[in-house]
Amino acid sequence: MTDSKLALPLMDSIQRWQAIAVPNAAARHGLKDLEGLIAALEKLRGELVFEDEPASFEAALTACKEKEA
Numbered sequence: 001m002t003d004s005k006l007a008l009p010l011m012d013s014i015q016r017w018q019a020i021a022v023p024n025a026a027a028r029h030g031l032k033d034l035e036g037l038i039a040a041l042e043k044l045r046g047e048l049v050f051e052d053e054p055a056s057f058e059a060a061l062t063a064c065k066e067k068e069a
Contacts, residue, residue, distance in 0.1 A: 006038070007031040 003011075010031050011022045022028055 003028060004032045004035045006035040010034070 007028060011028075015021055022031065
């Protein structure tokens with residue numbers, strides 16, 4: 001299996017920062033999947049936005065609060 005161009009630098013970073021090496025083919029495959037995930041998220045850039053008027057946390061707590069007798 002060939003490593004993606006992102007996997008090799010990630011394995012190097014993991015080795016340097018955590019002092020551990022990628023232990024097996026499954027771990028290398030996981031790093032390869034990460035490249036696809038990053039690409040998919042980059043395609044969504046600019047499409048995901050917050051609501052114009054986000055719900056207030058305090059308002060949500062008040063709405064869920066049991067009514068006092």
